[in-house]
Amino acid sequence: MAAPGETYHPAFPYQSKPHISTGLPFPVTCAHHISNTYHASRAYIIVSNSISQTAAFADLQKALGDRIVGVRKGIKPHTPWDDVLEIIQDVRDKAADIIITLGAGSLTDGAKLISYALANNVSNHDDLSRLTSEAHPKDPKPCAIPIINIPTSLSGGEYSAFAGATDTRTMHKAGFAHPSMGADLIVLDPALSVSTPARIWLSSGMRAVDHCVEGLCSMSGKAGEESRAGFAAGLKLLVPNLLVTKEKWGDEQARLKEMMGVVEAMKALGLGVPMGASHGIGHQLGPLGVGHGETSCIMLPAVLKFNVRHGDEKVRGLQQKVLDILWGEETVAEVLTRRGLEKSTADAGDVVGAVVSELGLPRTLSEVGVGREKLDALADNCLKDPWLKTNPVPVVEKKQVLEILDMVAGDGKPSL
Structure with a gap:
């Protein structure tokens, strides 16, 4: 009641x-x-x-x-x-x-x-x-x-x-x-969320963005019209309003829209759509002390790049849906243009990476204390995660994991 x-x-x-x-x-x-x-x-x-x-x-x-x-x-x-x-x-x-x-x-x-x-x-x-x-x-x-x-x-x-x-x-x-x-x-x-530290609030928002993007790009048979509509709705609520929140920290209307974006993402996720390698690798970064939200900030752009590099037309077509949504939001398009991206040439990894950078969140593993010396063991652990196999380009070999990790090993600057 x-x-x-x-x-x-x-x-x-x-x-x-x-x-x-x-x-x-x-x-x-x-x-x-x-x-x-x-x-x-x-x-x-x-x-x-x-x-x-x-x-x-x-x-x-x-x-x-x-x-x-x-x-x-x-x-x-x-x-x-x-x-x-x-x-x-x-x-x-x-x-x-x-x-x-x-x-x-x-x-x-x-x-x-x-x-x-x-x-x-x-x-x-x-x-x-x-x-x-x-x-x-x-x-x-x-x-x-x-x-x-x-x-x-x-x-x-x-x-x-x-x-x-x-x-x-x-x-x-x-x-x-x-x-x-x-x-x-x-x-x-x-109003309560205004007291949450910016890095936690914004990075957890990018975790929800990760749900939406990997859901929209999923090749699973469980990814149908209903789930894609939910992930798209979540993405439209999350990304523009996270950018607003970064600039206007006390904007409660933007915060509520972000919260409802999470609901849309989780509603679609609840239909059983599997995630991809960003989530799978992120699970193994957690025990190394990296927050879930920050794993998405670092891994999602790299995984999108990997999928474009090795995927077919269907993979690229699903990523284009993400691009169409983000370029279609005026607040997002302004940021992307200001950061030097062009709609005709930027891929989804470029676009998501630009949003992460605009939010002031980490883009490389070195920024969160994970050095190259940890990557070999990390790759072994990642292969045990089932969501690597459900990536649009299935990640089933250690060299594939290492290719993705190498993109973001970094020394404070993204290598995408």
Whole structure:
């Protein structure tokens, strides 16, 4: 049930959750739905360390009052199982009946896994091991504790029924998936996002752009008219408004359009369209300390270049759809022209790379601390990722991975 002045609706037409809320300050929205939608009274909050020290968190605490039974400040990067197990026990001890996250990244994945684990009586590392996707659990119980996510980035993890978390005994990042996993409600508040550091906000936006571009360029049979319409809509909302945000940091209208661009991208991604080598290589850069958004900034232009270099007319035709969308947006076209690109000669790698540069984000691996000495082992790890095989030009040999990595090895300047 919507509150007065709130816009409240399902994120996706093909599933019942999550719902999206816009139009009201997040503390008001959160308090309303805890009582009136979920009929909960014992809220457990997982908040990022940085936001826990802000007025935004104080406002949430004031709005919820004595309905808060527990607070966890921060989950370490890549969602360590040790952190997850500590929170599982705390939520269980406090008999919480709803989980709220204020932040993004590991908090989002952590909350999904915590709700799933609680439903399946997890108490230790071995119990968690039995729930991983690799373990193929038989008839696991669905999540029972609802989750409200209040995201502060554009990463979009709150829209998926998947979580990644790191087994701290082996440092292997395992996947967990179940249709019941994920947020029940996502509260989008552009005013809150103004406090997110620029590099995190803009790079996470480029992660969403990566979803759109690799989705539009996918050669999979699952990539049909519906998915391409969603990816195109997302791209039109994301790129122009990210450029606006870079120049007008407090523009809440542009921020809301970016948030809705993420919804469009995740809606299309939810139709099962596989991603390509930018995502596949990016997965392996994460353990080297590179943020997901920054992996897209670096890898997407290079992968697009690789695909044009080695692909056929169909590959080039799909990239042309990306070019038509971006050149068709006045805000984007102005930037591309100012950066010396011409519509008749620039390929998709050039165009996406120019957008990344305009946003002031990294273009090379050296800028994020990944030196050439790490590329050989990185290439070996990348070949294990299934999305390299679903790249428009399948990447199945180490020399192909190294060719892509060599384009962006760099020393602070892109070598594309």
